[in-house]
Amino acid sequence: MNSEFTIAIHSLALLAYRPDHMATSDMIAHNVCTHPARVRKVMAMLRKNGYVAAKEGTGGGFILKCDPEQVTLAEMYRLTSMGSVKPGWCSGDAEQDCMIACNMATVMDQLYAGAEKQMIDYFGQWTIRDVLEQVRREQEKKPGV
Template sequence: MNSEFTIAVHSLALLAYRPDHMATSDMIAHNVCTHPARVRKVMAMLRKQGYVAAKEGIGGGFLLNCNPDEVTLAEMYRLTSMGSVKPGWCSGDEEQDCMIACNMATVMDHIFSGAEKQLIDYFGQWTIRDVLEQVRKEQQSK
């Protein structure tokens, strides 16, 4: 999984926390602890998919453009990280006369696909609102 997933979830939770306020990429980047250019890249994906709206120029920024009760972490994973569970690796040559080398890539592809499906199913149980509520509970317990 890549950090774009975390940035997307964090950014949407931040915007859901302040639904009537615009947030600049600098403000989001400071909150996420990353570079504003990385935030802009993720926000562009979110904007293209309709999760956020943006106003350019002075006084501009990003606004939540979705219902945080309906947006799941599975959606964010699919948008930012689909396929990232499977590592880039090589396992021999299919032309080798070796049962392991000839079949390992296919077997591992099935294993990683199953793991990713379980991850997506789990993330599908969580919404942006759920994340925000968990953050609030953490804050209250301090």
């Protein structure tokens, strides 16, 4: 999994928290604690896929264009990180004359695919609204709140 997944969820939760306000990439980046260029990359992806709308220029920024109760974390995983469970290199070589070496890559591919399916199923149980509600519960636990 990559950081774009976290940035996407954080950004959507932030926009869902204030659905009637625009947020610039600088504002979002400050809240996410990352560079605005990274936020812009993720927000462009979210915009392209219809999750946010953008207005350029003075007074511009991003605004939520989706229903936080309908957007699952599984959608965000598929959009930002699909296939990231599998490493770029896998042991084994189909050309070798060894039962282990010539079959390991296929077996590992199956294991990674199964793990990713389990993760997508789990993330499918959570929505952006659920994340926002969990954040609110965490805030309520803090003294003086």
